[in-house]
Amino acid sequence: SQKIEQNSEALNIQEGKTATLTCNYTNYSPAYLQWYRQDPGRGPVFLLLIRENEKEKRKERLKVTFDTTLKQSLFHITASQPADSATYLCALGSSASKIIFGSGTRLSIRP
């Protein structure tokens, strides 16, 4: 069955450093991959999308890579700030099937 794996352990990063989150998947050929941010007590908010034919996407301090050979996406936050602390979800989709979500990785940025 289709499976998405995100590091279930929280990631603790010093402010100013680059945070890197990993999303691995199996038994799936996605057309695109998305990253969402979720704050406690709130719904997920869309951040970035990368398509299968794209290697890298950037938005301000965010960078996403997508390696369809390794079946992996990396999500980077450069110059991290305490306000970046949240849970980050990856999601995979294609035109042939509904989007599926990973369980998320909690990121904590300490001052």
Place this chain on the structure above:
Amino acid sequence: NAGVTQTPKFQVLKTGQSMTLQCAQDMNHNSMYWYRQDPGMGLRLIYYSASEGTTDKGEVPNGYNVSRLNKREFSLRLESAAPSQTSVYFCASSVLWTTSTDTQYFGPGTRLTVL
């Protein structure tokens, strides 16, 4: 624009009671979804409506029913609540799920406890 709204925000039920979760979106989206989120399980799709007038089962539909009332509103009903349905429920919408991106817009969630 309010985006996606959900009511109620919190609810406590006793086993066997029924209730309906309401969801509305004002973005003129065609597709709407109901998810549940449990610790360590991620978001799991309960039901979705690809467009007005259609509904389909997702990954975990047992114990739930849905109604796509019109283009804006999509409700989720628990006919006989069970403790296993204790969860946080999210409604979401997207332009159209068969598009190449299907970005989802989520509501604030309903925290349901079944005793």
